[in-house]
Amino acid sequence: MKKITLGYAFCGSFCTIKQSVAALKDLLALDYKIIPIMSQIVYSTDTRFGKAQALIDEVEGLCGAKIIHDIPSAEPIGPKNLLDLIVVSPCTGNTIAKTALGVTDTPVTMAVKAHLRNEKPVVLAIATNDALGASAKNIGLLHNTKNVFFVPYRQDDPFSKQKSLICDFTLLPETVEKALKGEQLQPVIRI
Secondary structure, eight states: OOOOEEEEEEOSOGGGHHHHHHHHHHHHHTTOEEEEEEOHHHHHOOBTTBOHHHHHHHHHHHHTSOOBOSHHHHGGGTTTTOOSEEEEEEEOHHHHHHHHHTOOOSHHHHHHHHHHTTTOOEEEEEEETTTTTTTHHHHHHHHTSTTEEEOOEEESOTTTOTTOEEEOGGGHHHHHHHHHTTOOOSOSBOO
16 A cells, blocks of 8 residues: 655744644654655744754654755646645745635745645645734635645634634644545634
8 A cells, every 4th residue: 555645844933833843743653754845934044943954954854855945846746746635834824825826936835736736635734923814814715725624723822912823733643634535624713
């Protein structure tokens, strides 16, 4: 039986990268083959949350594969049918908007678009401060898009950041399992 191959794409919600890496490790423990993908920003930006090169080294070491980090490298994902499912974790408001509107100007959005052409599942792990504001309409569009699934999410700080949502990264493996069957893990909105 063929091993399931996942794309695992990181976007620039830098404060949640460690949680995303922990979720990546959980998926690897389930014996998926994982091809890592990063936005140019994540691939090249040092922040107070960590150095870009340290993240690159860790992710490539875990996955045993080089990171796809440019558009030309992401484009063949569709035509070559390289993945069974793609995860975007963390998925920022910027990436949500671009995905909802078909904009493909980053390695992550190109990977998602290229993968969706094969009518296979995409799992989005939301982490954005404007999810209940400017990004709400785009999240709504994606909830109504075939083959797009969400890791269940909640408000992360409803009193200080009223419009912010974050997924429960610990539910990513279960969400992937359901999405591979064409099902959305429920309930999507958690308390």
